[in-house]
Amino acid sequence: MRSLLGLRAAVLSLLVFAIFIAVWHLGTAGSGTAVSMDPEYAKLVGATASQGKSAMPGPADVAAKLWQHLKDPFYDRGTNDKGLGIQLAFSIARVAAGYLLAVAFAIPLGFLIGMSPLMSRALDPFIQVLKPISPLAWMPLALYTIKDSGLSSIFVIFICSLWPMLINTAFGVASVRREWLNVARTLEVGVIRRAFTIILPAAAPTILTGMRISIGIAWLVIVAAEMLVGGTGIGYFVWNEWNNLSITNVITAILVIGLVGMLLDQILARATRLVTFQE
């Protein structure tokens, strides 16, 4: 019954996809030769003018472009012409650096806030004020102080992935069931051992949920950050192709951004499942 449902869902998904492609194709296809003109001239002015073809690329154009990128993802022909694979690698590397930095910072700090009501109250106003700031608003300040565009975008990733992890860690640590802590107390378990053997496993599902939210936000923000600082990365690629008026490339990049984002989310989802326990 379950597999039958899965099969039906898959068929329906394919159907939705096919309809989408068909509508896209029909919407962007030309209407044929509208005006009779000299073939040489028609070739000169292009299909858009001669056959009423839309300037928006059709699915076949995008598929061809995607295939072209996939065949040769890592070419490097100068500053403004790098393979999609290289651009993605730059973006993923920045996200990884900023994100891991945030993990290293947020989890110990979250433990501190979660374990100490004093710290929780003292730091709460700062967190409440800093949390709603758009990460890109930090960019000028980062550029001014760090004086390096690559590091600045890493900083922006750091600051945007920090809050969900920090808040979730603090919440997870603070809401560890009292009875589990009492078990540790009656067994005379020391602070360090208690943190690693009771609090960490008990709070792990909450912490990883925060990490999953963070990776999603980080991947959203990196595109915008790279558009701003330029140079390399998938965000820069999108903006560069917009300046080149290559809508095909822009759509290809959008698709790839979505796929990588999904992949990152799935990795964290799987990790969350690993540490989730049933009560």
Added chain:
Amino acid sequence: MSDKFIAIEGITKRFAAPDGGVTTVFENLWLGMARGQFTCIIGHSGCGKTTVLNLVAGLDEPSEGTVIVDNQAIEGPSLDRAVIFQSHALLPWLTVKGNVAYAVSSKWRRMRRADVDSHAQKFIDLVGLSGAERKRPAELSGGMKQRVGIARALSIEPKIMLMDEPFSALDALTRGTLQDEVRRICLDTGQTVFMITHDVDEAIYLADRIVLMTNGPDAVLAEIVENPLPKHRQRSDVHKHPLYYGVRNHIIDFLVSRSRPRRDQAKRLDPRHVPVVRPGAPEPIVAAEGAIPLRSSSNDDLHDAAREGKLSQCG
């Protein structure tokens, strides 16, 4: 009181009430327990039984007074005093074996892994959970979870076991089996046990002494009932013992009609010398705690007294 293994000396617990005042849960409570003795405390919900147990466990601090264990005032929880929690309090991310081994490796920090494993296994076998070692708490029934809790408490070989209504969440059948096992294990190992319950039959079956606590706030220990049943009793015929209903009726009478003492009555009780009662005995015995002469429960007089439902009472 130095002959007492556990001595609760004048403990008081107060909480800040929501209206700004102070709620006194109980005040100036005195109670002693001898080594190897099984003591049950009975009272209505909210009378502060759990607070007393938490104070003895060291999980909570008294507002006044001290708890002395083995001639030393306690400072916080200790591995000498194992607690069996009402809600099992198993760590759900660990297996059965993992939960017991966690306690073992907490007590003997330098023990080798293989030794921790075999030590844990011994206690898992003792509570009859062999074969379920690799299961997680979520896969176990309530009774099995509580067995793990008991194995965990026993595995650290404590001097004292503290149980907070350990069987109250179980169905009657499982409860009976577990009571039998706890009784067997405690007798075999000579454990000193302090247990909270609200089940009168459970108290009579398990305990050597049953402490009756009045309702809170301002709860006091009203009586200590010496269990007149023979030490070696069987679940199958304990309720047929001539003194059984004497004890049972005495405790139920207390819970129904005497657990809410008038203020002047409570004042008259000397908290240091809680009256000791031995229901079913032919004559009332008024004596300070611990000074009770042991009587043979097979005495014919006792049988008669029990049949007539005559209860001794003092205080």
